[in-house]
Amino acid sequence: MSLITIFNKKIKATINSKGAELFSLHDGKREYIWEGNPKFWGKHSPILFPIVGTLKNNSYLYNGESYKLSRHGFARDLEFQVLSKTSDGVRFTLVSDKKTFIDYPFDFVLQIEYQLFDAELKITYQVINNGNKKLPFSIGGHPAFALPKKFEDYSLEFETDETINRYILKDDLISNEVETVILENKKLPLTYSLFQKDAMIIKQMHSKEIELLENNIPFLKFSFADFPNFGIWTKDRAPFICLEPWVGFSDTSESTGNFFEKEGIQVLESKSKKEYSFSITIL
Template sequence: MNYTIKNDILNIEISSFGAELQSIKKNNVEYLWQGDEKSWKNRATNIFPFIGRMQEGKYTYKGKAYEMGSHGLARHTDFIVDKAEDNKIIFKMTSNEDTLKNYPFVFDYFITYEIKDNTLFITSKVVNKDSKPMYFGIGGHPGFITPINRSLNFEDYYLEFDNCFNPNNIRVSQIGLVTHKEAFPLKDNKILNLTHSLFDNDALILDNLSKGVTLKSDKDDKSVYVKYENMTYLGIWHTPKENVDFVCIEPWTSLPGRGGIIEDIEKQDSLICLDASKEYENTWSISIN
C-alpha cells in the first residue's frame, strides 16, 4: 500500500513494501527515478541488514552458514505503519520465524520519513531485542532522475561535494564483491562530472567522506542535495554499461562482502555491532532545491 506525506513544498509517496520511496515531487516536478524493468526496476531501496552482495550469497555466524540476498531483507518485507501524520510517517519491520532463518537476531527496524521545509529526513532505527550483540549495516539507495531538466543531457550534470576531500574508490568485481581500493581524485578535490562510462564496472564506493553532495548542472536551476553526516561510505551507481536517465546516491554505513571470502559477520570490520537491548539510530536527508 502507498502512503503520502506532504507540506507546502514537497509531496512524498512511500510504499509499505520495503518502506520504499515511490515519488519525490516539488511544484509537480518528479525528482525520483520511477523504475524501469529494462534497466533498474526499483526506486529507492532501503538496505538492511547487509549492504550489497556476499560471496556465494552467504555468511557465517557462530560457525553456521546463512543465506543472504543482495541488500538484505528489508527490501522484501511489507512494513507496518507505526505512526502517521501529515508530514511524517514511521514504518516498522519486526523479526519473525522467516527472518530468523536468514538472520539469527531478534530486532525491530524502524524507518521514519519526515518533511521539514524542502528537506526529507530519513531515519533508520534498529532495536536489538535479543540477548546477544547483533551485526548489521544500513543504507539508502535512491535513484534521482538525471537530467532533471529533460531538455538537457546526463553529461550536463555533476556531483559537487560539500568539502574538498581525497576519497578512495572501493572497487568491486562484476558481481559486486569488494576486491581492493584505489585513490579516486576529484576535479578540484570536490567535483565528479557524470558520464555513463563511470559505471561500466558497477558502483563507485567512496570513503573518507565529506558530509553531503549536490546533484546539479550549470544549465539548470534545479538540484538535489543529499546529506549523510553519520555514514561511512557513499555508493554512486547506475545500471552498468547502459545510457540510463538516473543516478543513485547511496549513503552506507558498511561495505559489501569481499570476493572469495565467506564473511564471518562477527569479524566483518565495517558492520555495526549493537549490544543486547540497545538501540541504534542514523539520519540522512534529501533536499530539493
C-alpha cells in the same frame, strides 16, 4: 502493499509500505525520484538491511552454522507496518519473525521514519536489538534521482575538494584495486564511463553533503552525516543517479565469512538501539 503520501506546503512524498520504499518526491513542478522503469532498474529507493552489498558466496557463518543472505538483504522485499502517521510524516516498522530467522537468526526491530521539514525530506533508520544476544548488521539507503535531461548535463558537487579513492568491485565483491578520482573544484561531472566497472564505492568519505547540479545549477542537496561510506551508481544509458549512504559494504574476496569479523559491520548490544539519518532537500 499500500502507498502512503505525506505533504506540506513545499513538497509531497509517497512511500510504499512494501520495503518502506520512497516512491516519489515532488514539489509541484518536478519529480525527483526515479520512476522505476524495469528496462533499466525496477526500484526507486530501496532500504539495504541487514547487509549492504554482497556477501562472499552469498553466505556467512554464525555459531558454526552457514546462513544465506542475498545482495543488500531482505528488508526491501518485506511488508512494513505503519506505526504512526501525520499529514507530514510517517513511521514504518519491521519486526523479526520465523521467516527472517531462517536467514538471519537475530531479534530486531527496524523502524523507518519519513518527515518533511519545509523543502527537506528527512529519512531516519532506527535499528533496535530486542534480543538477548548481540546484533550484527549493516544498513544503507539507495535512492535513485531522476535525470530527465542528457546525463552529461549533470554533475555532483561535494562538500570538500577531496581526493576520492574508489574501491573497484569484482564479481560483486570489493577488490584490492583502488582508483583515484580527482574532483574539479569539488565537482564530479557525470558520465556513463564512470560506471563501466559498476558502482563507485567510497570508504570513509570526508564530504557529508553532495549537491546535484543540472547544467551547473544546483537543484537538490543530499546530506548524510551519520553514514561513513558512500556509493554512487547508475546503469548504462539509464536516466538516473543513485546516491547511497552506507554503514557497511560488500565483502572482499578474502572475507572469512564470520559475520562478526566482516569489515564495516555494526554490532548492537542487547536491549539497545541506534539511529542513522539522511535528508533530501529541494533547492
